[in-house]
Amino acid sequence: MQSALYPLKFLPLYKNVIWGGNRLKGYGFNYDPLPNCGELWVLSSVEGKESVIANGFLAENTLNEAIEVYMADLVGEKVYNRFGNHFPLLLKVIDAAKDLSIQVHPDDALAQKRGMPYGKTEMWYVMDAEPGSKLISGFRRDVEPEEYRAALAAGHLEELLHAEQPAKGDVYFIPAGRVHALGQGLMVAEIQQTSDCTYRIYDYNRRDADGNLRQLHTEEAMDAIDFSAVGDHASTRYEARQDQTTTLAHCPYFTTSLIPLSRPLRKNLEDVDCFVIYFCVEGLAAVKSMETIVPMHAGECVLVPAAADGVELFCEGPAKLLEVTIDTTGWTDAPRADNDWLAEFVVEGK
Numbered sequence: 001m002q003s004a005l006y007p008l009k010f011l012p013l014y015k016n017v018i019w020g021g022n023r024l025k026g027y028g029f030n031y032d033p034l035p036n037c038g039e040l041w042v043l044s045s046v047e048g049k050e051s052v053i054a055n056g057f058l059a060e061n062t063l064n065e066a067i068e069v070y071m072a073d074l075v076g077e078k079v080y081n082r083f084g085n086h087f088p089l090l091l092k093v094i095d096a097a098k099d100l101s102i103q104v105h106p107d108d109a110l111a112q113k114r115g116m117p118y119g120k121t122e123m124w125y126v127m128d129a130e131p132g133s134k135l136i137s138g139f140r141r142d143v144e145p146e147e148y149r150a151a152l153a154a155g156h157l158e159e160l161l162h163a164e165q166p167a168k169g170d171v172y173f174i175p176a177g178r179v180h181a182l183g184q185g186l187m188v189a190e191i192q193q194t195s196d197c198t199y200r201i202y203d204y205n206r207r208d209a210d211g212n213l214r215q216l217h218t219e220e221a222m223d224a225i226d227f228s229a230v231g232d233h234a235s236t237r238y239e240a241r242q243d244q245t246t247t248l249a250h251c252p253y254f255t256t257s258l259i260p261l262s263r264p265l266r267k268n269l270e271d272v273d274c275f276v277i278y279f280c281v282e283g284l285a286a287v288k289s290m291e292t293i294v295p296m297h298a299g300e301c302v303l304v305p306a307a308a309d310g311v312e313l314f315c316e317g318p319a320k321l322l323e324v325t326i327d328t329t330g331w332t333d334a335p336r337a338d339n340d341w342l343a344e345f346v347v348e349g350k
Contacts, residue, residue: 005070006292007311008058008303010051013041018208021097023128023187027299039094042279042301045087045194055294063087063303076274076306078328088326089254091279092190093127093299100182101203101214102136102157106224107176111197119176122192123249123256125322126170127281127298130185136161138178138230145227152218157202162230171236171248177226189281191324193253199224245323257323261285261315268310276304276311276325283319288312 014031020038031037044051050062072080105120140162151157174180199221203214240246242260249256278287279301286295287302289311294302304311
């Protein structure tokens with residue numbers, strides 16, 4: 001009976017939301033009978049929304065169950081020591097047919113103060129942008145909390161916020177505490193800490209399916225917000241090169257790089273004591289590692305175990321991959337969080 005690890009692929013998790021679109025059907029996803037899919041959860045360890053393995057002898061097991069069996073061989077020794085049987089990252093594709101709420105996420109310190117294990121720092125890679133689409137990231141200038149409260153009460157909050165018109169391929173790093181929102185017509189790949197905590201601060205007086213105004217988290221958000229200016233440009237400047245790896249975001253929670261792929265590419269992972277995720281954001285690709293080949297299309301990912309010595313990447317025509325891992329350099333051993341730290345702490349957002 002086979003028991004050796006191999007690269008893992010996962011079943012998609014679909015979430016129907018009030019602002020969601022239907023572009024994911026064009027990528028080969030079928031979420032009938034849902035009327036839309038605003039959020040495709042590509043890889044998740046959130047309780048009740050755990051990703052299920054789709055390939056190999058581990059098929060039908062959850063990601064968390066695989067970590068429980070393979071531990072450091074799957075995620076890396078330092079990652080396992082810190083996070084135990086829970087996966088530290090959450091990957092999504094978000095399709096916004098309408099504006100998302102203006103929102104903010106707490107950092108680790110505030111989340112833990114409120115009984116949650118972790119805050120939420122995230123990043124976006126823009127997969128598609130309709131003409132005129134906008135997003136919000138931070139404040140135009142430094143703002144005092146009293147000025148913010150007054151603008152929010154008067155319905156003028158957007159006048160204080162920094163908005164941009166992103167293009168396909170743009171990257172936005174959203175640290176915890178930054179007020180932000182995706183606008184109508186955008187589709188993004190999102191990489192974030194494993195947390196589903198969102199404080200919704202303004203929602204355009206939108207009503208839910210029952211005709212009720214959607215819940216806001218005005219007071220909860222106050223201690224989370226960073227009121228400093230974001231600067232002239234919120235997007236990340238980078239220069240991608242064909243068949244090379246370009247870093248897009250590097251923070252304590254994740255490192256994300258872009259690989260525009262046009263030919264087979266081999267990468268050495270011997271010195272990487274961590275899992276590596278290949279998240280396809282354009283085209284058709286395949287990952288070969290540990291004597292296993294796993295194909296994927298845009299909106300899917302493959303998790304390469306930490307025990308892998310290397311990986312080969314292939315494509316059918318041009319493709320773009322996000323490479324996602326965690327830089328554990330400098331980490332000291334931390335006690336494992338054996339408590340059920342992803343229990344019911346969710347504050348619904350978006």
